[in-house]
Amino acid sequence: xxxxxxxxxxxxxxxxxxxxxxxxxxxxxxxxxxxxxxxxxxxxxxxxxxxxxxxxxxxxxxxxxxxxxxxxxxxxxxxxxxxxxxxxxxxxxxxxxxxxxxxxxxxxxxxxxxxxxxxxxxxxxxxxxxxxxxxxxxxxxxxxxxxxxxxxxxxxxxxxxxxxxxxxxxxxxxxxxxxxxxxxxxxxxxxxxxxxxxxxxxxxxxxxxxxxxxxxxxxxxxxxxxxxxxxxxxxxxxxxxxxxxxxxxxxxxxxxxxxxxxxxxxxxxxxxxxxxxxxxxxxxxxxxxxxxxxxxxxxxxxxxxxxxxxxxxxxxxxxxxxxxxxxxxxxxxxxxxxxxxxxxxxxxxxxxxxxxxxxxxxxxxxxxxxxxxxxxxxxxxxxxxxxxxxxxxxxxxxxxxxxxxxxxxxxxxxxxxxxxxxxxxxxxxxxxxxxxxxxxx
Numbered sequence: 001x002x003x004x005x006x007x008x009x010x011x012x013x014x015x016x017x018x019x020x021x022x023x024x025x026x027x028x029x030x031x032x033x034x035x036x037x038x039x040x041x042x043x044x045x046x047x048x049x050x051x052x053x054x055x056x057x058x059x060x061x062x063x064x065x066x067x068x069x070x071x072x073x074x075x076x077x078x079x080x081x082x083x084x085x086x087x088x089x090x091x092x093x094x095x096x097x098x099x100x101x102x103x104x105x106x107x108x109x110x111x112x113x114x115x116x117x118x119x120x121x122x123x124x125x126x127x128x129x130x131x132x133x134x135x136x137x138x139x140x141x142x143x144x145x146x147x148x149x150x151x152x153x154x155x156x157x158x159x160x161x162x163x164x165x166x167x168x169x170x171x172x173x174x175x176x177x178x179x180x181x182x183x184x185x186x187x188x189x190x191x192x193x194x195x196x197x198x199x200x201x202x203x204x205x206x207x208x209x210x211x212x213x214x215x216x217x218x219x220x221x222x223x224x225x226x227x228x229x230x231x232x233x234x235x236x237x238x239x240x241x242x243x244x245x246x247x248x249x250x251x252x253x254x255x256x257x258x259x260x261x262x263x264x265x266x267x268x269x270x271x272x273x274x275x276x277x278x279x280x281x282x283x284x285x286x287x288x289x290x291x292x293x294x295x296x297x298x299x300x301x302x303x304x305x306x307x308x309x310x311x312x313x314x315x316x317x318x319x320x321x322x323x324x325x326x327x328x329x330x331x332x333x334x335x336x337x338x339x340x341x342x343x344x345x346x347x348x349x350x351x352x353x354x355x356x357x358x359x360x361x362x363x364x365x366x367x368x369x370x371x372x373x374x375x376x377x378x379x380x381x382x383x384x385x386x387x388x389x390x391x392x393x394x395x396x397x398x399x400x401x402x403x404x405x406x407x408x409x410x411x412x413x414x415x416x417x418x419x420x421x422x423x424x425x426x427x428x429x430x431x432x433x434x435x436x437x438x439x440x441x
Contacts, residue, residue, distance in 0.1 A: 007077050010178055013277040019357070040137045042097070048150060052104030053124050053157040054257035060103040061151060063135070077106070078132045085126060091150050092135075104257035106155050107227070112133035122253070122261040125156045129182050149327040156373040159256040168250050168266040175234030175242040175273045177424055178318040178389075179350020180382055184268060184356040184395045186213065186230040186250060196352055199230055201248045201268065208407040277313035278352060278371070278419060278427065280393065285302075285417045285432040296437045297404060299380035303328070303436060304401040307417060309371040311352060316356040316389035319370045319377065320344055320351045324398045326369060329405040349423035352390070358415045358436070360408060365426075372396020404438050412437040 009261055043065045050061050063075060075088040085106040107123045130152045138144040166188040174181045184198060201211040213230045220226030234242025248268045255261040288304040289295050297303055309316055321339060334353075338345035345368075355365030370377070370388065376396040377388040390396050414434045419428040 005115065022060055037067055037068055037433070038145060039071060039139060039143065040065060040135065040147060041068070043135055043147040044152060045338075046409050049154070050150045051155040051329055052153060053155050059258075060101045062099060063102050063133075064097070064099045065135055065137075066097045067137060069139060069175040071139050073098075073138075074134075075137045076136075077126065078134065079129055080128075080131075091376065092325055099127050102257055111418055114162070116160050116162070117166065119162065120263040121160065121264070122255075122263055124260050125158050125258050126153055127158050128154050128156050133282055140407065155255070158260065159192060160258075160260050160262050161194045161254040161256045162262060163252045163254055163264045164191060166252055166264040166266060166269055167187070171267060172269045172271060173234070174271050175236045176315040176317075177236055177350055177421065178316070179348055179423075180318070180387070182236070182350065183235060184230075184232045185227065185381055186232060186266075187254075188264070189227050189253060189254060190220075190225055192225050192256060193255045196253075197228070198251075198253045200251055201243060202251055203243075203246055203248055206410075211248075233357055234270070236273075236275055238432060239275060241275060245270050245273055257393050272315050274313060276311075276315050276317045276352075278311050278317055278390070280354070280417065280419050280428050280431050281308040281310050283431055287432070287434055290434055291435070294435045294437065296439060297405055298439055299404055302401040302403050304399070304417070305356065305417070306397070306399040307354060307399055307431075308395050309352075309419060310395045311390045311392050314392055316378065316391050317352045317371070319351060319353060319372065319388050319390060319396075320348050321370050322368075324369050324373050324396075324400060327401045327403060328367045329403045330408070331406050334364050334368040335363070341343055343440040347422050351422045352427075353420050353422065355418050355420050356400075356415065357418060358408065360410060360412050360413055365420055366421065367398050367400065367402055369398050371398060371419070376401065407438055408436075411439070 005118065007016045007396055045061055045063050046325040047058065047061055051058050053059065071093060073088060074083050074086065074089050074091045078084050078351050086108060087102060087106055104125045106126060109120055109122050111118060113316050130147060130150060133151050134146060134148050136144060136146045160406045170181050172181065173184050203209060213232050216221050216229050216231050218228060220228060236242055248266050248270060250266045252264045253261065286306040287295055295303060316394050334345055353368040354371050354372050357365045357366040363428050372390050373396065376390065376394065378391055380387045380389060412435050415435040418426050420426050
């Protein structure tokens, strides 16, 4: 009797022998090169139909690809006329898997002239149509791989969020609280609702440093269509230092939810910017006839003084008259003198003056003088008007008298001096207080 039998190895034993054979090959021929094979693989763009209009319904497609070796990758789209639009251009990529969402937007900045001025289009959604997509990878040795396909765009939102009539006034700005060109108004009309709006200052020589501006309250919210304005003081009103003097770009950028984005640029020059600072030297007033913190004068005589004001800051400070040496009657004040033909002596926002006050006065610091004589100050003509400035590091002498042409409400009252930054603050108050007694002559 003859018996036929077949012989087979168990599956586990066969796997062990196969692995052993591979190890022999690796030992004899070198390591297995896992980077062998196509450079670009597993490429997919899906879905192949999108409606990029930010309505939340099929707005984007996913672009996926893998690289076996390092390469320079470009992703672009061509319309039916053959015009090319880059989504990624010559980006260096390492081996690995990549995935990115695309919503029909291409970032190819270009500058256009409009009826409302020059604007830069930073990005824009492609118009409706059928496009050929291309993913291209190029190795260092020049070898390249390309995969292509088609995608259709429909109901695309291509309308740009424009900033019409972007205006910066004035274009020369002196943020130093002198009351002249201390603020800049920036305004524009936004043509559609957007996702974000940014307005900032930038020095072209230092583009990484930006000074962002806050919008003034208005009917339209910052991202809504409508008129928008900004009131910029350089931060000085909040006791911050403004940007350094120089020529800046004022940049406005708007981006909508679909990805359309524009930029407009104007120019602004900052001069003599900084927080002003001045003090009455030594906090001291030289009261004529003062002894033991008291001055006694007959009715009809004069209360006189002398003081020195120093500019301790980095910017000029503006002042206005009357000039030191001016006499007041007790029944007068700076407003009554101004009404007699010196309109510049009325209160001026941003002007500095030295003042004398007393405790029963109905007017705060009724007697005021410029913080220096003409020879202590620098004369300037601004917009046809004469202005006087005490320069940084300089001192101005102040002096004056009050003729007691009528008795004060009280026979003896407290008097003192102060340094006034008009419509801003009394910088030095209650300086060198004395008792003044007015008696019968």
